[in-house]
Amino acid sequence: MSKLILTVDDSASMRMLLKTSLTAQGFRIEGANDGVHGLERMHEVKPDLLITDINMPKMDGFELIEAVRGVPEFRGTPILVLSTEFSDEKKARAREAGATGWITKPFDATKLGAAIRRVCP
């Protein structure tokens, strides 16, 4: 069974872009449009990997990561941040919250695929 990835991003075009490029690389994709929705979808779809944006309404990426890590079931689920932000401060915060890795937007589809396989082969 191919890996199931949950992508959380408030931009529909970004979700669609992720879906298109990652489906082509053999991943299965689910989406959510903010942190609150993302957390709910985590419980529903139990993905192999979570990819989340940082700047989102309602619940941002940091809060989402912390919330996901707070669920014992998801303690070992890899979480990648996909954001246009790239400051060390933000990355450190994401790591502290429990993120596995950080990918800077815009992303190259192939490299993103490689990065995903790095944490979720």
Next chain:
Amino acid sequence: MSAGDDGLDEIQAIFFEECAEGLAIAEEGLSAMANGDVSADVIAGVFRAVHSIKGGSGAFGHAALLAFSHRFENVLDEVRAGRIAPTPAVTKVMLGAFDILSDHVAAAQGNSDAPADEAMLEALDAILKGEGAAAEGGAADPAPAPAVEDSAPVAEADEFGFVPVAAGVEDFDPFGFEPVAIDLEDLSPAEQQPWTVRFGPSRAALANGSEPLFIVRELETMGGRIVAVDSSALPGLRDLDPEDSYLVWTIELPGTVDEQDIRECFDFVSPDSVIDIARAAAEVAEVAVEAAVADAPPSPAAPIAPAAVAAAPAATPAPRPAATGEARAAAEPASQTIRVDLSKLDQLLNLVGELVIHGSILSDRLSPADQERVELPELSRLTRQIQDNVMSLRAQPIRQAFSRVPRMLRDLMAETGKKVVLETSGETTEVDKGVLEKIGDPLTHMIRNAVDHGIESPEERIAAGKPAEGTIHLSAEQKGARIIVRVADDGRGINRERVRAKAVEKGIISADAQLSDEEIDSLICAPGFSTAETISNISGRGVGMDVVRSNVEALGGRVEIHSTPGEGTTFIMALPLTLAILDGMIVRLGQQRFVLPLTNVIETVQPEPGQVKPTSPNSEVIELRGSYLPVKRVGQIFGIGANDRRSPEESLVIIVESEAAGHVGLMVDTIENRREVVIKSLEDNLHPIRGLGGATILGDGTIGLILDIDALVASTNHQSKYAMKGMAA
């Protein structure tokens, strides 16, 4: 990527929609900031909007948009973080940056050339340099590569101290590795030196869902081999914490592998891990050469065992928490959306329209008893519900149209030297998407008209005892089945003498025409009346208000003008709430049937003798409970003779509410029915006809013309002639 260009184009179209939404949010926020609301929420909203535009622009390869939005975002980020104060000066620069950003978005869509943004970039940089030195580093490079992993691990490695590789080899004797001394001079050029990578994941590296095993495997795919494992830190079994990490691997990779590719493997490894990447000979004198390893199968599984243990909880599905079910139930109504092609909605709307018509036909053909027997009323109720639902699918807040205005005003102010403050209200009023798309241009012209012709220069205003800054109030509200959009300025008002003179000169009215003030005002919207030449010294725009009126009327709407000399002018657009279906009262005039929108109808009166009184050859009033209301003979307005000769007692007077004239009586022959009708546009086939809002197919298959009450009430005999001319054309 298997998705074709079509797929990407479609996603890109959505991106541009998001850009439009983002720009609207950003503009609203920046305007609020300009008006003194610098709350964290407002600033965060602007930041997020620009941030999203930047994110997508990179993904879709719009380099100029990406670069600009990035620099803009840097400033916003500093403001958001409180490192730069949102002073009026800073906000002003950001408003300017917003304008350029809008232009960049338009350029990315191919609607225009990329704007010149150098000056604005300098202004943004000046803000960063002046007040927010912290952001300077980020501002220089639009898309820097992730930097943290490059530097942090090195620092950490120093802290951990360098452990000679040879030690690891000795510790791992069972594999038969032998340290071999290599003479530096024997080596091929530096770039061909094999890589030696030391990797010792920290405890944290195991905690965040990372799995070091995967990294080792990835290195193996690049030709890497584990040549040594340092297990010196491994405690006795009793003290072993399965969630901690004790091993440091030494992995050798061919020298042909790119350093960047190796580093990328460690992108996600916690920076407090040991990650040491070096050319073999550069730093280490002793390495395990490849030959020595050849027989030893790289077998990471065994040494990695602690990591596998750490990852195990993730792999084993835990019992599903009881709360999950509830969470799902709560989640679904919250925020799930689906994007649908608008043409599909239109199709649905048309089908619902047909359904409504056929419902009407059925109720016409069935006796009331039969209607009950086949439960037609229930069917009608359901049809009505479907109709309401479909309508709501198309509803959008009018904010989208309003959001273009502030920028336009700024441009106009710069152009004219006038000072205008914009006030808005009712932005959340929802209108049909079709209406929304078409009111942008009329709204633009109305605002432009208000600034060009209405608002006076600051000097003139001060001389007139007004504040130097003019005010334009833009508002929207729903009234019955109409959306009323008002553009009210506090300027000089319409110069009626000049308008009248011009209209005579243009042959729109005769020199001796007796016109009320309202009628003169509405001449501005008459075809062939160019306001630009008449009232304003600003020319070159060339948009007469007649274009506004014809656009709005094509939508089934209406334009009104109210003006008070010296106090200001209000333009009113009355727009249909939806484009498709209305509740109508079917009335008869001679052989012709008309549909009156039921929302306008107040009551119906069967006049007593003497209740309708003539006041002049062309006007009559009806006395109703002690007050007098004007009465219009609908037949006369449309030149349908039968109604002319009827006495009021043989007719019915329907009291309707109009936007302009309040309650007015409309005289018709008789009322036939009340019915939901599907509006079909006349303009597809005919000229716009004043007084008619469209046509519909009635239950028996014949055509009914839908009356536009407000236009009808406003019409005079003069205008009705114009209307009939239009009809003939």
